[in-house]
Amino acid sequence: xxxxxxxxxxxxxxxxxxxxxxxxxxxxxxxxxxxxxxxxxxxxxxxxxxxxxxxxxxxxxxxxxxxxxxxxxxxxxxxxxxxxxxxxxxxxxxxxxxxxxxxxxxxxxxxxxxxxxxxxxxxxxxxxxxxxxxxxxxxxxxxxxxxxxxxxxxxxxxxxxxxxxxxxxxxxxxxxxxxxxxxxxxxxxxxxxxxxxxxxxxxxxxxxxxxxxxxxxxxxxxxxxxxxxxxxxxxxx
Numbered sequence: 001x002x003x004x005x006x007x008x009x010x011x012x013x014x015x016x017x018x019x020x021x022x023x024x025x026x027x028x029x030x031x032x033x034x035x036x037x038x039x040x041x042x043x044x045x046x047x048x049x050x051x052x053x054x055x056x057x058x059x060x061x062x063x064x065x066x067x068x069x070x071x072x073x074x075x076x077x078x079x080x081x082x083x084x085x086x087x088x089x090x091x092x093x094x095x096x097x098x099x100x101x102x103x104x105x106x107x108x109x110x111x112x113x114x115x116x117x118x119x120x121x122x123x124x125x126x127x128x129x130x131x132x133x134x135x136x137x138x139x140x141x142x143x144x145x146x147x148x149x150x151x152x153x154x155x156x157x158x159x160x161x162x163x164x165x166x167x168x169x170x171x172x173x174x175x176x177x178x179x180x181x182x183x184x185x186x187x188x189x190x191x192x193x194x195x196x197x198x199x200x201x202x203x204x205x206x207x208x209x210x211x212x213x214x215x216x217x218x219x220x221x222x223x224x225x226x227x228x229x230x231x232x233x234x235x236x237x
Contacts, residue, residue, distance in 0.1 A: 028052025
C-alpha cells in the first residue's frame with residue numbers, strides 16, 4: 001500500500017500533541033502488515049508514526065530520516081502525560097484485559113499524580129451493545145485525550161467510531177502499553193536495553209509467545225514493505 005508509506009513519511013517531521021486534537025497511531029514491522037490489510041480502519045487517523053527499530057531502519061536505508069515514535073514510556077507517552085498534567089486535560093484509558101487498564105492507570109499516577117483520568121475500560125466488550133455503550137459514555141464525558149490499546153486495527157477503528165459519535169479530542173493508540181505497564185511498571189524496559197534499541201529482545205524474553213513476530217514475521221514484512229515501496233516510487237514520479 002503506497003499510501004501507507006506516504007502517510008508515515010508525511011507524519012515523520014513532528015508529533016501531534018493533545019492540543020491539536022488529532023488521532024495518532026504507531027506501527028512496527030508486524031502491525032504494518034496488519035494495517036495494509038485493513039487500510040479502511042485508518043480512515044480517521046491523522047498521523048501514522050514509525051514505531052519499532054526495524055521499520056525505522058528500512059526507511060532510513062531508503063534515505064528517509066524517520067524517527068522512532070511509540071506510545072510508551074521510552075518515547076512520547078511521558079510528553080503527553082506531562083502536557084496533560086500541565087494543562088489540566090482529562091483522559092480516558094481504554095484497552096487491555098479486564099483489570100489491566102486500572103492497574104496501568106495506578107502506575108501512571110505514581111509518576112504523574114496530577115493526571116485527570118475520568119474514564120477507564122478494558123478493550124474487551126461483551127458484544128456490540130456494550131461497545132456502543134462505552135463509545136456513548138466516552139463521547140458524553142468528552143475527555144481531551146483518549147489512549148486506546150486494543151491492537152491493530154481494532155484500536156484505530158474504535159477511535160474512528162468515537163469521532164463518528166461526536167468526540168473531538170486527541171487520540172493515541174498504544175498496543176500492549178497498558179499490559180506492559182500493569183506488569184512491569186512505568187520502567188518496563190531495562191534502561192540499557194532501551195539505549196541499545198533491544199526492546200524487541202526484551203519483549204521476547206518477557207513474552208516468549210511473541211518470538212515468531214520477531215523472526216518469521218520479519219520475512220513477511222520485508223516482502224510487503226519492498227512491494228509497497230516500489231508502488232510508492234511509481235506513484236511519486
